[in-house]
Amino acid sequence: MSKRTESNLYTVLFATVMVIIVGALLAFFASALKPTINENKRIEKQQNILYAMGVNENDETSAIFVSKDKVGEEFSKYITKQIVIQGGKVTEDNKAYLIDVKKEQTAEKEGKQRRLPLFIGERDGKTFYIAPIRGKGLWDAIWGFVAMDANMVVKGAYFDHAGETAGLGSNIKQRFFMDDFIGEHLKKDGKFVGIAISKSNNDPLNKDKTDNEVDAIAGATITGDGVAAMIKSELRKYVSYFNTLKTN
Amino acid sequence: MGLLSKKDAKLITDPFADNNPITIQVLGICSALAITAELKASIVMAISVLFVMGVGNVVISLMRNIIPSKIRIIVQLIVVATLVIIVDQVLKAFAYELSKTLGAFIGLIITNCIIMGRFEAFALANGTWRSFLDGIGNAIGYGVILIIVGFFRELLGSGTLLGFKVLGDPIEKTGVYALGYENNGFMLLAPMALIVVGIIIWVQRTKNPALVEEQ
């Protein structure tokens, strides 16, 4: 290596130029692509919500969303109402699905009142209440949408993750796991208990829907516990709203 | 291989076996263990590394005469990270589904020491074309091990390959499960990845005793 590249001045200059180039390059890509990326995220959210209430193009084994170009139309067709619950007050807001659950969770930690979005959908004469949930798995964030009826019986669920172990924790977004939740009760004897992910309920085919348990994924204990924990802590916040539904 | 001289061809074929990055050079182990519970994830990772290694080696090789040696490690890391982040952003914008599959690996690609190792050992001292070949060769050697490990772990652990139930259905008891076969869930856990790699090393060194280490 030539002598020129050893001097301190050169090193500092090189570092400065490099930082400027890299910074500019990244900032350019980030800002140029941001609208497209946000649009993709918006579409995905709509797809997820629709998936949870059973509007999807599933084949026999795999989970397939409504296609991208149809999703906007389907979303406005099936989702009849979007509401935001904040401290017992319910307001209608047709942009409620854009609420960032992560931000709301941080706001709650800081002592602010959290906004809880809930989407109300109609399909084949039945009403679905779809709530977003978010929590932590083994490595990173996990999140999803749960569709329920007025009695808090699960009618559909969609889970996703940022970086769970491939082949183990990542299976939470597989049909065999998500479909297990359909029909499962969130309440027991009128009280909210959530759904546990169990390894030892002697019910691997999940025939018993009222035991508040679904079968776990082997090798993914911590991810499974994360799913159970987010269902419990997030959906509990909606219980008071569901209670008002029943008296109506 | 009419395009390549004999010396150049060796750059591709060597890492494939006798100088394999994982089993001989001990590079890139972390990712080989973390993602091989599934064959599909192994293949995706192998392809991503192939891309990053090829391009990264060329970039570093082009810059080799202007990088100050004092901060070369920072420079190398930044080159990899920038490459990976740009690819990630582009995928997020134009191939969203694919980017979600890849998303979990981004950290692992940046910290993959095979990339750093080849920058340091080869690209800093060699020309662009040779560096490119070296990058591709090592990435292939790395990918082959990944795919072998992924194949055995998914087959023995979940009884599937790329998600297809090749051994029958474990719950309905069809295929080999009807004969009393059970999946070995242990294969899916990360410690088994270490042991599988250990066995690959064993097989490889039995076939080529020249690689055996001194006591």
Next chain:
Amino acid sequence: MEHIELFFKSIFIDNMVFATFLGMCSYLAVSKKVSTAVGLGAAVIFVLAVTVPVNWLLDQYILKEGALVWLGPEYADYDLSFLSFILFIATIATMVQLVEIIVEKFAPALYNSLGIFLPLIAVNCAILGGSLFMQSREIATLGLATTYGIGSGIGWFLAILAIAAIREKIRYSNVPAPLRGLGITFIVTGLMAIGFMSFGGMLTGGDEEAKDTSKTEAVKVAKDDAKAKKEKEELANNTKEIKE
């Protein structure tokens, strides 16, 4: 309490080497002798203890969405998290280089024993892994971030110390020739990782359960029973698996 829990969790349950398989390359390459393993391990503890808190500050005040709000309310919408990899790596590489210079100047003896390992550490993925986990697990305070850094470092130190000791002993054993060196190290590490999995049982309940105590006693007792039963069965399952 929180600190102690996180500390032990990061040493044993989330052990960098055995649970997350980070820092494997230097772990395998520099574990032939106990003395060098100790040197590298100490350097890793030190660097993790410094970089995790520094990166925590960067994440909190620069990178996170809305983190720039301290500059003024008009900055509240900036989200620089796409820069986190680059900034974390730059911090680590800079810190390592800084530490190298400072140690060389003020503690030459320490430098002589540690020095050669410092450049190795910049490329040790356990270090970047520490910072990324700190970010994704949303560690709440600077203090906790420091605890997490030190804990993870000690976990890594323990792992490399153990494997180096085993490798020194194994030299006297009759290992099949093709397995000698690297091969047997892989397999031993796999077995050690299986052993470390048993620490997973240390994780019980957590905050969620603690809050429930305010609920009716009867519910709690029933739940505890169910939990204890579940744990017992889990344990039985695990031992069965290991025996097999």
